[in-house]
Amino acid sequence: MFPANFEYFRAASVEEAVALLHRHKDAKVLAGGHSLLPIMKLRLAEPAALIDIGHIHILKGISHHRNGIRIGALTTHATIARSEVLQRECSLLSDAAAHIGDPQVRNKGTIGGNIAHADPASDLPAVLLALGARIQMAGPAGDRTVAASDFFTDLLETELREDEVLTAVDVPAIAESAGASYLKFEHPASGYAICGAAAVVDMDGGSCRSASLAFNGVTAIPHHAVAVGDALAGSDISDEAIAAAIEANLRIEEPLGDIQASGEYRVELAKVYGRRALQQARDRARS
Amino acid sequence: MSGVIGTSVKRREDAALLIGKGKYCDDFTLPNMTHAVIVRSPYGHARINSVLTTEAAEHPGVIAVFTGRDVVNSDIGGVVPTGWLLPGIKTPEHPILATDTVRYAGDGVAVVVAEDRYIARDAAELVEVDYEPLDAVTDVLAAVADGAPQLFEEAPGNISFDWDLGDAEATAAAFDRAAHTVEVDLRNNRLIPHAVEPRGCLASFDDTSGELTLYVTTQNPHLHRLLMSLASLNLPEHKMRIIAPEVGGGFGSKIHHYPDEAIASFCSMQIGRPVKWIATRSETNLTDAHGRDHASHAEIALDAQGKILGLRVKTHAAMGAYLSTFAPAVPTYLYGTLLSGQYDIPAIHVQTLGVFTNTSPVDAYRGAGRPEATFVVERLIDMAADATGLSVVEIRRRNFVSKDDFPYQTAVALAYDSGNYDGAMDRALELSGYEALRAEQKRRREAGDTKLMGIGISSFIEACGLAPSQVVGALGAQAGLYESGKVRVHPTGSVTVYTGSSAHGQGHETTFAQVVADRLSIDVDQVEVVHGDTGEVPFGMGTYGSRSAAVGGSAISTALDKVIAKSRKIAAHMLEASEDDVVFEDNAFHVRGVPSKSQGWGDVVLAAYLAHNLPEGLEPGLEETSFYNPENFTYPFGTHICVVEIDSETGAVELQRYVAVDDVGNVINPMIVDGQVHGGLAQGIGQALWEHAVYSDDGQLLSGTLLDYAVPRAHNLPFFETDRTVTPCPHNPLGVKGVGEAGSIASPATVTNAVVDALSPYGVKHMDMPLTPEKIWRAIHRNGG
């Protein structure tokens, strides 16, 4: 496990990181290193330079913000899982973060790195889609924001340009009247999601005000099952309604498949896990 | 202390390991040391047109680059041999570095030696190999099909050997008169061993003395020395010292002589500096000998009462690209001989074909042949229960070799020395609450529970304590399988023991010290156990096949007999008594019937070393060696029961309970025995549910990393419920049988039987491992579920 040679720079600020990225072709941002370093050790990636952003403190932490809750890109999964603010106001994210890897991975891995890497089997992308999160980025031309639903563009590819740094993720607080659930069917080897289902259900008395369902692991980019949510809005969101909404509206094209789980099977899992996540979210909203 | 056998003395090896002070191969550094990286074939099968090394050799920091041609042009042997021959076996040469053809992804073609590992790794990428890819074949049945790509000209049809055992005619006759017959095609999935420490070595050749010192991850340093001396290096044995430092697990994968330690030694001999080679995790997965990989057609014949009349098995066993050290023995003498299981089966016939495939070699892996045999037998028994309408318990009971029928000669060569199969099954049934489990299952099925409950049972036998040397010699082993033990009593009475078995996690340093302390009535702390160094220990065969306690422990025990006999002579002389009247008890020699006359152990030992007044003709000193050659194999057995629950919507299996009742004979250290059972169970359950080494048709290992290959973790497993019955081995001095493999032998069948039981309402009769959720989901939903 010996990576190829690379240059190493430690950025003191976001501006410096952006400048370094701009100056060095083939450079990569280094955050927690838990996705990047393994592939470098296998020499599947051989960046010419690493720009270490680990010491830019302003990128760490969770705070309230006008659009809800802002989570700095360098915030670790462990911090997110333990955050009282998130547990109270956006438990979907803290629950999902608690499902990532093992304690070492959660202590080092960051939310920014997780979504910048855009591994289809990661846990956070679907959660951010289901929540309607927004991604903040800084580049040579200034800051910009994209919706999570536009961020993921292909397998391991995102909106992020080569000289941009992901700075924060904004998530809305989940309404008092809503419940959420993240259920994960784990790969027995990697522990990543073969199928992860994230659901948010907002209730208005006995009927469903809105529902949002998204999946990890099933397709190259996380799948937001918008039509399923739309079909449930206004319904009584009974078990039967959920099953019917999924049967009629869950359309997954080009599922991923590997030696562990075929595409056909993943689609089946999405139906089962999608249903169960919606049921659990509904029950949590009622309780 | 007498009475220390049978107590859970804490493992004395753990403290150093737990605080990171264990020294493994990679922890050794020698002055002037260099680092090797082996350039390996990315293809499953290819011709090598050329290997260009100039650019790599000129890379700053590179000391040398060698190819297969350089090995051929040197005066070393340059090939790794097979240690077990069968009649008519084809043993194509296995060069340590390929010259013309590579036969699996991972086959070595060149080696780069450099000042550090980063440089060596960078330069390895500069070695230009011109490959011409050839068609590959990785599946064991595809390899014997017409038109399959051929690995070796001298092995037509990719067949290395065609072996059989048992009486074909009698077996055919049994099938002719059977009331019930059942047949099944089954696979035993290929596994990657995954020792925590990857393989590695550090070779240091002293060109003034001509001596080679080799630190290597081995389970058997003397065997390595022998094979390297005879075949790969051609150095004389007395000029080779092989050291197994701490070895981080092996499970069989570190028995074998691999090209790599010969390559590192060759490099050191060429450049006159120490050379270290340590496999990366991916490299060790790619090149370690894998386990299992059988395709079998198996049949069983029964009479109307469910009594087994005959068993017939034809197995294609993958050998991989070359024959590894013990590879030919594993699917033959360690497999075919076990097909009688715990049952009285009058006629058995087994045929095994050893088949070359474009994969890493296949060799012994925890259980080695016996899990494969148990899987065949215990699946057939369950299927026979289904066919005859007997319960899975009743059919076993009807066919068990009865307690009174030992010694029992099987139809496949083994003579079981002892056993009580009903006893172990009864205990397992009781411990699991079997009747209540069946009642719960019935209730839940009737209620239409979507969580499918399954109960699995497996009654297994194994043959371990390898092995009577005459027997294995007659069967093709190119070595004896006795073990050495040397007991050196120091003048002040403490003891150093040298054992030829070579621990790599099993706890020899603790259990062997218990054996000595118990016999001499001294404190365990007065005993040091030395192993794993050909420079210190008498020639021995190492640790595998659950042999260490039964053979290595017995060697120490017989050496202790000699020590006690000699010291008794000295004591008798000191006590002025006849030797016959002197007994050794509680750390002292007593004159029988004269309680006042005794000599303490310490005084006698000191007298042996002072030699001021020894009996006429007796040499000074107190040190004895024994080479213990066992009379027979040992035959541990047991019954395991487990409970699974399957999510019918996803096919996911949850293992809820696992009950293991083992009979491993006398127990030296119960905690260590439990630990071995737990580890073995984890491995066997891993095989049943998760583990699978998968190759693409063109020879790429698709499950080469821990991202894809699922090794069981603690949180995947229930708390194991273990118990024992004790039927001592009748033919070794300790009455021990061996426990290292039992868990991995019994559990694949136990878990598979449980899953098939859970799925029986869907008409499932058999399913191959690993029992992945998708496979199960397909079985459930095959008919619209």
Ligand SMILES: Cc1cc2nc3c(=O)[nH]c(=O)nc-3n(C[C@H](O)[C@H](O)[C@H](O)COP(=O)(O)OP(=O)(O)OC[C@H]3O[C@@H](n4cnc5c(N)ncnc54)[C@H](O)[C@@H]3O)c2cc1C
């Ligand atoms: C054993 C193991 C198990 C794991 N299990 C899971 C799991 O179950 N679920 C799961 O979701 N994940 C899992 N992971 C991945 C883990 O969550 C990673 O930490 C995460 O994917 C990457 O975060 P990081 O901070 O380590 O990023 P790094 O590895 O440092 O970087 C990853 C990529 O993102 C880029 N990048 C990082 N930060 C930024 C930024 N701020 N701006 C721009 N680009 C950036 C890097 O350049 C690189 O390309 C596992 C990892 C390991 C090693």
